[in-house]
Amino acid sequence: MKEIQLKVDCFNLKYTLECGQCFRWKKEEQYYVGVIKDRVIKIRQDKDMLYIIGSNMDNIKNVITEYFNLDTDYNEIEKRIILVDENVKRAVSNTTGLRFLKQDFFETIISYIISANNNIPRISKSVNEISKRYGTKVELDGEEYYLFPTPEQLKNVRVEDYRQCGVGFRDKYIYDTVQKIVNKEIDLDKMYEEDTQTLKKELLALMGVGPKVADCILLFSCSRFEVFPIDTWIEKIMRKLYFDNKEATKKQIQHYADENFKSDAGIIQQHLFYNIREGMI
DNA sequence: TGCCAGGCCTTCC
DNA sequence: GGAAGGCATGGC
Numbered sequence: 048m049k050e051i052q053l054k055v056d057c058f059n060l061k062y063t064l065e066c067g068q069c070f071r072w073k074k075e076e077q078y079y080v081g082v083i084k085d086r087v088i089k090i091r092q093d094k095d096m097l098y099i100i101g102s103n104m105d106n107i108k109n110v111i112t113e114y115f116n117l118d119t120d121y122n123e124i125e126k127r128i129i130l131v132d133e134n135v136k137r138a139v140s141n142t143t144g145l146r147f148l149k150q151d152f153f154e155t156i157i158s159y160i161i162s163a164n165n166n167i168p169r170i171s172k173s174v175n176e177i178s179k180r181y182g183t184k185v186e187l188d189g190e191e192y193y194l195f196p197t198p199e200q201l202k203n204v205r206v207e208d209y210r211q212c213g214v215g216f217r218d219k220y221i222y223d224t225v226q227k228i229v230n231k232e233i234d235l236d237k238m239y240e241e242d243t244q245t246l247k248k249e250l251l252a253l254m255g256v257g258p259k260v261a262d263c264i265l266l267f268s269c270s271r272f273e274v275f276p277i278d279t280w281i282e283k284i285m286r287k288l289y290f291d292n293k294e295a296t297k298k299q300i301q302h303y304a305d306e307n308f309k310s311d312a313g314i315i316q317q318h319l320f321y322n323i324r325e326g327m328i
Numbered sequence: 329t330g331c332c333a334g335g336c337c338t339t340c341c
Numbered sequence: 342g343g344a345a346g347g348c349a350t351g352g353c
Contacts, residue, residue: 166333215349278334
């Protein structure tokens with residue numbers, strides 16, 4: 048099968064797929080392999096070119112462009128945010144080209160419910176297990192892959208079935224959210240179009256979704272770059288960089304980010320997150 | 329063994 | 342409105 052090529056600017060595939068925003072991409076030799084919408088994708092980067100193979104090649108440029116947010120000018124964004132301060136400049140320079148994906152809304156909600164008080168390898172394991180058990184099978188090069196299930200596919204899945212997928216105490220939260228969707232108590236398509244404050248409020252109404260999880264969903268699925276998720280890593284690095292290593296509440300950290308990082312807070316957050324986890328800062 | 333992981337819920341004040 | 346305790350599970 049023939050690869051298609053896409054020219055990119057200010058784009059780093061590794062940073063984008065390994066920064067912790069997504070849980071199902073796997074590195075296989077030179078390719079990253081994952082699932083977008085209805086298809087398996089193999090993608091690699093060489094300098095400013097992306098090379099892509101899909102199990103379904105229809106409309107593939109548009110699918111890739113939307114998912115990887117290629118129409119947004121990150122050059123412009125990064126040029127702006129390195130002016131914020133020296134810490135931000137250093138972090139962003141280390142991981143230039145890190146982009147925010149537009150991941151499936153439902154998958155992102157469930158994935159980040161699972162993320163609470165959990166670690167990334169185990170989150171991946173659980174999300175993959177749910178996909179394998181309940182998602183649609185897709186094939187590429189004789190290998191089997193699974194789409195993340197739709198709410199309808201999860202309609203009859205029980206709390207204890209989720210527990211079997213390794214999600215622990217979050218089983219009932221997933222069940223509750225799926226039921227709210229299939230019973231049409233909430234409408235994800237409608238929510239996705241709401242303004243950020245309204246959308247966040249509606250996300251917070253879901254079981255297992257608190258401020259941090261809601262912010263991650265807003266960033267990694269909805270492209271709302273002004274939110275600033277505060278987890279244990281970000282708490283640590285923010286205290287170190289901006290509070291002289293002294294104690295600081297999440298509220299104080301949030302306030303600092305809102306005041307100083309403004310509408311770019313989410314982008315700055317993700318660079319800081321990658322940098323501290325990799326020991327780059 | 330005890331602590332931690334992309335926190336949240338419940339209870340209590 | 343905020344503080345404290347509990348929570349599944351695996352890796353270190």
